[in-house]
Every structure is written in C-alpha cells, then in structure tokens.
Amino acid sequence: KQEVTQIPAALSVPEGENLVLNCSFTDSAIYNLQWFRQDPGKGLTSLLLIQSSQREQTSGRLNASLDKSSGRSTLYIAASQPGDSATYLCAVPNTGNQFYFGTGTSLTVIP
C-alpha cells in the first residue's frame, strides 16, 4: 500500500521568503502526483499535476518537481505572500483514481 509523508507538518515564514515543501512516497511506480491547497474548512484546490514522465511543472510562483526513483516531490513557493497561508497536500493515485494523501504541511506566511 502506498504511503505518503509530508515534511514539515507546519511551517511559519515571513512574507517574501522562498520555501520548499516536501513529499515522499513509498511506491515509486506512480502515474502522476498532484499538489493541492486547502484553506480551513474548505475543499481542495488543485495546484499542479506532474505526470510520471515529467520532472517539473510550473504555475506562476509555484514549481513542483518529481523524482520517481527516490520517491520524492517538492513544491517550491517563490516570494511567499500572506494569501499563501493554507495547508498543502500532495497526493499519489493508484492505477485507478484512488488517491493516497499525505498529512499535509500547514503554512503560515507572516506579513
């Protein structure tokens, strides 16, 4: 069974700082990996989807990388803003559409 771990569990940074969130998974035979953002009490917003054949995916200030062989993905957020404060989740699907989620990183950006 796929296990997904996210480190750190919580992170607090001053506004403007660049930061990296980590995600690791135990089974490297993945099809893709998806990063989500969740605001308190809300649903999940898809940020980036990286296919297994890709190494990187970028959207605005966000950059996600994938290293299947080592079972790792990172989400890089450049020039953080208070509006980036949320919980960030990574998820890896099985052969179907069942996603295994990490426990998330709770990010606070201090103005």
Added chain:
Amino acid sequence: KAGVTQTPRYLIKTRGQQVTLSCSPISGHRSVSWYQQTPGQGLQFLFEYFSETQRNKGNFPGRFSGRQFSNSRSEMNVSTLELGDSALYLCASSFGPTNPYEQYFGPGTRLTVT
C-alpha cells in the same frame, strides 16, 4: 465552466440517523470519487464511480454506500450514523476512470453527528 458542487454544505444529524450527500461533477467528467477527511485520519478514500459502476472501494464499513446516476451525479449514503462519522466529506471528479487525469474537488459537506 462550473466546478464540482456538493450539497448540502453543512449537516447536523443525531446518532442512528441516516444521511445522503450529493455531488455534481464538472460537466464532461464521468468519474466521481468520495473522501472522508477528519483531523485524526486525514483524507481517506471511500469509493469511486464511473459510468454508474463502483470501481474502487476503500476500507469503510458497509454503512457507507454510494451510487452514480446516468448524468454522472453521485450520492453517498451513511446509515446508522455514529459520532465518529463527523467529518468533512469531499467528492472529486475527473474525466476518466484511470490516470493520468487531474482530479478536481468540491467544497465538501461538513457532517456533524451529535
């Protein structure tokens, strides 16, 4: 293009009752998955439907059931509610039943069991 919608957004039920939650996927999406999110267990997969057929089921008791209609809308039902069923229930839709399709989540239904 409208996103995934879930109704109702909030529910309060008492132990022993049953509840039905509804999910309307993005237009054109035929796969709908359901997840339970609790502070202690995080996000856990309940089941997935595609073309009115359940394709995958997570490790939940039989009190949790679902179905999908011909227009891809899905419902999940929880019978004989327990306090531990209090959670945020999220549904996700995608174009197809297998990867590499991106999943889109709805806002969730917050269920409180008293």
